[in-house]
Amino acid sequence: QQQVKQSPQSLIVQKGGIPIINCAYENTAFDYFPWYQQFPGKGPALLIAIRPDVSEKKEGRFTISFNKSAKQFSLHIMDSQPGDSATYFCAASIGGNNRKLIWGLGTSLAVNP
Amino acid sequence: DTGVSQDPRHKITKRGQNVTFRCDPISEHNRLYWYRQTLGQGPEFLTYFQNEAQLEKSRLLSDRFSAERPKGSFSTLEIQRTEQGDSAMYLCASSWGLAGDYEQYFGPGTRLTVT
Numbered sequence: 643q644q645q646v647k648q649s650p651q652s653l654i655v656q657k658g659g660i661p662i663i664n665c666a667y668e669n670t671a672f673d674y675f676p677w678y679q680q681f682p683g684k685g686p687a688l689l690i691a692i693r694p695d696v697s698e699k700k701e702g703r704f705t706i707s708f709n710k711s712a713k714q715f716s717l718h719i720m721d722s723q724p725g726d727s728a729t730y731f732c733a734a735s736i737g738g739n740n741r742k743l744i745w746g747l748g749t750s751l752a753v754n755p
Numbered sequence: 756d757t758g759v760s761q762d763p764r765h766k767i768t769k770r771g772q773n774v775t776f777r778c779d780p781i782s783e784h785n786r787l788y789w790y791r792q793t794l795g796q797g798p799e800f801l802t803y804f805q806n807e808a809q810l811e812k813s814r815l816l817s818d819r820f821s822a823e824r825p826k827g828s829f830s831t832l833e834i835q836r837t838e839q840g841d842s843a844m845y846l847c848a849s850s851w852g853l854a855g856d857y858e859q860y861f862g863p864g865t866r867l868t869v870t
Contacts, residue, residue, distance in 0.1 A: 676859075683863075683866075685761075685846050685862050686846070686861045687861070688858055688859070688860065691857070740803050740810065741857050741859070742800040743798070743859060744800070745799070746797055747795075747797050748797050
């Protein structure tokens, strides 16, 4: 049972385009939603994260949009560059002491020059 | 380098052998996590430490797996009697753990191949 559903599985855009990656969840106890970027052979790197009390957060070229009622959140990458080509994961965690992350299956992004 | 480090980066072992991985978290972080990632999948939670206490273990962590964090600093993950299904990337992450501070920072991972 996939608690965090991510789409699309893969995405190809041209340089300067705005790829959008979507995630949906069912568990309303989730209260923290990070996005990670992973290059081949490397560990995931935290990009940006959001809490459910805000609907949008921007950091540089990365924006998270959050829709609490729809239980969906998405990552937008503005002015995408070939160096952004990587796998992107959404994740979620539940309030409490542990904070273990529940992950989506990932989106492989290719930005063509 | 003040990030999370893991050793070794790659390990090839024969089925039935024991292996041990090490993780050094960011020095002031009191929370440490182990995850496993197979090709084309997102990471899956294995276990979690707060300081030296192991507070949660996933059902994925069979009795062949053991993890320790003896002094609340570095951690080790041991797999006994390895099986081919254990082949994966083993990721370690750490976080500060103060109220409201949830960010987990990951190491580069240890890639295990069981032949």
